[in-house]
Amino acid sequence: MAQAKAPGEIEAQIARSRQRLAVTLDEIAVRVHPSTILGDVKDRVSDSVDRTVGQTCVRVNGLVDRARSQVVAPDGSPRTERIVPVAVVTVAVVGAVVVSRRKRR
Template identity: 55%
Template sequence: MSEARTPAQIEADIRSRREQLAVTLDEIGVRLHPSTIAGDAKAKVASAVDRTAGRAFVAVNRTVSDVKAQFVGEDGAPRVERIVPVALLAVGLVGLLAMSSARKRRD
């Protein structure tokens, strides 16, 4: 059987439980405080933005690498057979835009 507890032991037990309850209530108060909730929300948003920005960076970096691979060989030398047609196309488009703009000004 268990031994009978003294009133002093019971009071000490009650005092200990009160202290534990006070600590628990303080923790709940901190967790439910509006500034804590807002801080947690900000942290979650910042984390999501960082992840999204990281994914976007990886995607853009991959795309740039793919485009670069089209115009530069593995040895780092430019691939003239691909650069010249693209350059001619770009010059042609700029010329067409310039002619179109000049016509609009005359009219």
């Protein structure tokens, strides 16, 4: 059979429960405070932006590496067999634009 508690023990238990409840309510108040919510949202947005920027940098670096590998050999020398045709096409296009503009005048 359960032993009856003394009034002092009951009062102490109630005081401890009130203290725990007060701490819990304070924690809840901090969590739902607008500045806390705003800070949490800012942190999430910042993390998302950082992650997106990081992923974009990785993709851009990959594209640059692939493009570089098309015109530079693994030993660092230029791949003239690929650069010369691109240069010829570029000069032809620029020449065509210049001739076209001169004809319009």
